[in-house]
Amino acid sequence: MKVLTGTTEDISKILYQEQLELSKENLDVDDAVRQILEDVKKNGDKALKAYSEKFDKIALDDFEVSQDLIDQAFEEIDPEVLEALKNAKVNIESYHKQQLESGFEDQPTDGVIRGQLIRPIERAGVYVPGGTAAYPSSVLMNVIPAKIAGVKEIIMITPPQKHFEPAILVAASLAGVDKIFQVGGAQGVAALAYGTETIPRVDKITGPGNIFVATAKKMVYGLVGIDMIAGPSEIGVIADSSANPKYVAADLLSQAEHDVRARAILVTDSAELAEAVEVEIEEQLKRLPRENIARPSIENNGRIIIADSVDAMFDLMNQVAPEHLELAMDNAYDYLDKVQNAGSVFLGHFTSEPIGDYYAGANHVLPTTSTSRFSSALGVHDFVKRIQYMQYSKAAVNAASHDITTLAYAEGLQAHAKAIEVRHD
Amino acid sequence: MKVLTGTTEDISKILYQEQLELSKENLDVDDAVRQILEDVKKNGDKALKAYSEKFDKIALDDFEVSQDLIDQAFEEIDPEVLEALKNAKVNIESYHKQQLESGFEDQPTDGVIRGQLIRPIERAGVYVPGGTAAYPSSVLMNVIPAKIAGVKEIIMITPPQKHFEPAILVAASLAGVDKIFQVGGAQGVAALAYGTETIPRVDKITGPGNIFVATAKKMVYGLVGIDMIAGPSEIGVIADSSANPKYVAADLLSQAEHDVRARAILVTDSAELAEAVEVEIEEQLKRLPRENIARPSIENNGRIIIADSVDAMFDLMNQVAPEHLELAMDNAYDYLDKVQNAGSVFLGHFTSEPIGDYYAGANHVLPTTSTSRFSSALGVHDFVKRIQYMQYSKAAVNAASHDITTLAYAEGLQAHAKAIEVRHD
Known part of the structure; x- marks a missing residue:
């Protein structure tokens, strides 16, 4: 291991330089990923099939992982692994339930109601890597907070396999995934972001992946939410x-x-x-x-x-x-x-x-x-939105009118002021 | 206005196409912004001065807006605007205080403590656009939640001006900004992300801006946090x-x-x-x-x-x-x-x-x-981090050991299992 000694300030400088290196972009990957995204946006399932043959060497008729395959995984899984997954699930649930937030409402003055609602996002997509990087524990960690938040539909995608690791499918089922599709890489992220004929588009994508997956997530951010660039x-x-x-x-x-x-x-x-x-x-x-x-x-x-x-x-x-x-x-x-x-x-x-x-x-x-x-562990808060709301009575608008129109005119936004004035008596 | 009629499904399709258009990238801007970021990262204040002369046509000796200028703004501001800003501040504070979260801690079994801390981020940067897009109300909306969250230092940047709109400086002062620097555009975002000789680097950047500002924020995301791409x-x-x-x-x-x-x-x-x-x-x-x-x-x-x-x-x-x-x-x-x-x-x-x-x-x-x-209004939650913590006693590790090592071996991560086993009696 490299040993760093010296003043706190000297070491600080070295640490910051290392951090800059780690956050560098990779422009070659960018171009490749951009092309894949465009292709899936335009050609949907057809593009996904082509990429599956090209990258995964598997020709697929159907992307969805059937209930039969999931049932089979429960039969194949080592009973001790199943037991451990179930115990982990209990602990993950009891920890994350403590993250549930409630909204608030107040009535600061007569005729005024203000508040904040907490709403689950509607559909979440979870990316699960294939091969040796497929971790059933990560399936639990990504899906359980979404489930506790109240997300209506949870879609999991994972690269196609000749034979799926049973613990992955079992973890998905235990955690409450609604549908599993076998599609990976940047093309999988594209499918979740844009939707295809068979894969519904989601509101937010979470889960780890290689540089192609991470780059694709960064690029579709805005059209969909993402967890973080890991x-x-x-x-x-x-x-x-x-x-x-x-x-x-x-x-x-x-x-x-x-x-x-x-x-x-x-x-x-x-x-x-x-x-x-x-x-x-x-x-x-x-x-x-x-x-x-x-x-x-x-x-x-x-x-x-x-x-x-x-x-x-x-x-x-x-x-x-x-x-x-x-x-x-x-x-x-x-x-x-x-x-x-x-x-x-x-x-x-x-x-x-x-x-x-x-x-x-x-x-x-x-x-x-x-x-x-500046950011935090994945949690229930990542699968909810806060919606603000307010209601002013006619009298309350009149009482606030002078302050509001003063600010609107000061900012040169006259239509803002007019929208208040049109409601005057 | 364009009138849309038809089935919900037909209208849905049109709305989605419009949404795709809105989320498109602009690659020309990307290249220009990437160069500015690199320049500021390498050349610091010198680069900022050059961009100020080039884009803002103002030659600066010192980026920091002095206390004298702020005092002068309080003298120049229309008293009615000052009053309205103060009243708005009271309402913004009382609403956002309701967003303050507290952590939690539980002891699910003997010898186990688990919890979550809420910590403010340490230093926040707020971008305030110049010219006609400079809105004092936005200063209040960006700064007050950070202040309530407990952020230690709030840095504001805004493009250089021959004469600053007094309400901008007054709003910054009322809201509790610690330092104001006159630097704008992508170069301003770069200064906040990388730091320069005079401008300290921050942990998170919020605030609206033009396409250059937005693109720069997207590019430095990861090295620093950002609020959203507006x-x-x-x-x-x-x-x-x-x-x-x-x-x-x-x-x-x-x-x-x-x-x-x-x-x-x-x-x-x-x-x-x-x-x-x-x-x-x-x-x-x-x-x-x-x-x-x-x-x-x-x-x-x-x-x-x-x-x-x-x-x-x-x-x-x-x-x-x-x-x-x-x-x-x-x-x-x-x-x-x-x-x-x-x-x-x-x-x-x-x-x-x-x-x-x-x-x-x-x-x-x-x-x-x-x-x-999938995302929410800016609020106190955007200026805090959730830090998880846990403590297991020796006996608690032993009790959980079988499950943990079973999962570690199942995932092929032997060193994970060894880290538990090395603590066995």
Whole structure:
């Protein structure tokens, strides 16, 4: 891992440069994706079939995954995986139900009613990657908040497969997906955004995908809503001398195994711990089945930052604004106040990140590459809209009229003023 | 106005085609904006000064608007405008305070704590357009929610002027802006996103602007948060035979005067009302100072849709998903349940849209071009992040261990399983 030392300001500069790199556009992908979007918009199902043959090497007659295939998945799934998915679902539901908002209404003066409604979006689309990146846990994390929000119809799409991983179809069914279509990539995103003869267009698209999927989501944003542009996954660990280097190393590696671009960042005020973690990482890496991914990730993107105080540790980590943040400290709960930017926080020596990835119930779809500075974990709030409303009686309009028309004339918007004046007695 | 009749399905298709047109990209602008962003990222203040001379024809020594200029604005402002701004501020504050969320925490089983913190974003940037599009009311609407959310520093930028409209500076001061810099366009957005020697980079950028500003916001999205990509302003009016055609016409025109691209859409089940509104529009247009804007807007983008039932009126209008929605009906409040998509709803014959634009307290920064299907008015929620947290005791990890490792192995993520197993006794 690269070790960063120096003043907080020096390290800040380095962190910001890295963040700029991560947010760069890729213009070649842009052009390819733009063409796919146009094609699907124009040619619908026909385009989808062509892309399926070209990219997935599968000729499809029908995109919808049948109930028979789903029933079969329930028969094929390992019963222990089924049990674990069901238990995870219970926890995800009980956590997310706490996010349900209610509207409000007040009557600030006579004849005036103001309020805010909370309405679910009507139709949501969830993208689920294919192959080894198909995670049943992500299906639960994307679908359950939408279901709790009250979304009427949830459409899932996933690249065509000769044989679907049973846990994916089972998770979709447990979570309450209404329809599953086998179509992936930028063309899948296009189908959800524009609709085709068989795939209905949705109001919002969520779920992770490769660079083509991410670029397509960014391009259709505006016509439909999207969750976020997910970058490489990352973990930040703040550890002091009370931390166990074995645990810290294992947690950093659990992130590194995701992707060669994944980032594992340790901030510590203990040089001794930093060294012990480096030794442990090497020790554990050797025995890791996904060493081929985790090693380049750790070597290229791993960072150990030595800070000289508790406050400096938190200042720097708040600048990293990590997707996952572990506080490997005694009495970690007491330090929550110092956390300004993070998607999800794991407190104390035993709360390893995978607990949150799979089980505790908080969402694992989290803001990456420093976007936790301004955005949040996926949740029920992402599947609702707030609709404002107001009602003024005739007397209330007359009472407010002078102020309103004064502002309208000051802004040069005379028709705005006239719309009030036409209602005068 | 163009009159649309036919089945709900036919009209739906036309509305969707119009929506597609509105969401099209403009690739020429893209290239120009990309160059400006790169220039400001690399050259900072020097680039900003060059663009100010080039685009604004003003040579600046210092970007910051001094306290002297702000004090002077308070002396210059029309006292009635000042009074109206103060009254509007009171209403905006009392409405938005109702949006403040609190976090939650539960202990679902022994040794497990889960929760969600609400944290304000740290630094927000507000873009305020220059010239005739500089609206003091928009300053209040963008800044007050950020202030209520608890944002620590609010930076406002606005294009350089020989003499600033006093109401703009006064509104900024009343609302609690911390610093004002005179820099506009794509270069202004770049300054907020990347920071320069004098302008600090922010975590989120809000506020309306022209196509260059909007494109720049879209491009820096990811590195910073943005509010939304605002399209042309629009009003939808659902009116039945109880509506007053004078009022309906005045309200449609109040939207049309904003911009030749603004959209005014009437849906009614009364052919008689439709005709009366058309006559009134012509009558009022003639006397409108901004007729040169409002007339092409009404002629090109005005729509009258004749629906054959109350439900059909709401179905079609929910598909339009207008930024502003007026229900010009008796007992309008009782129809709120039928509204699925709208930014802000104005109930009854007297609640003219300008009441909401200026005064009632609900926000006037609203989702345009059908995006109210999945997004909402600007509010306090746009200036906070939700941070999840969890803590498992050693015993709680052991109890959950089997389920977690089962799922990790099923997904082929062995390091995730190891991070749990390393904590076993």
